[in-house]
Amino acid sequence: MPTISTASASTLQQISLIEKRAHPLLICDVDEVLLQFIPHLERFMLTMASPSRKPPTA
Numbered sequence: 306m307p308t309i310s311t312a313s314a315s316t317l318q319q320i321s322l323i324e325k326r327a328h329p330l331l332i333c334d335v336d337e338v339l340l341q342f343i344p345h346l347e348r349f350m351l352t353m354a355s356p357s358r359k360p361p362t363a
Contacts, residue, residue, distance in 0.1 A: 320332065
């Protein structure tokens with residue numbers, strides 16, 4: 306996994322321009338996040354397609 310030491314100079318420059326705030330800032334690689342998220346989404350979608358699932362009522 307990349308670390309701050311492997312980030313490009315332009316990336317580090319962009320990060321340094323971010324305004325400092327009291328709450329934490331999460332910087333992540335969206336591709337990596339999606340790779341972790343997709344299996345959970347696929348399982349959820351399979352449960353939504355289950356014939357035993359009742360449709361929501363209005």
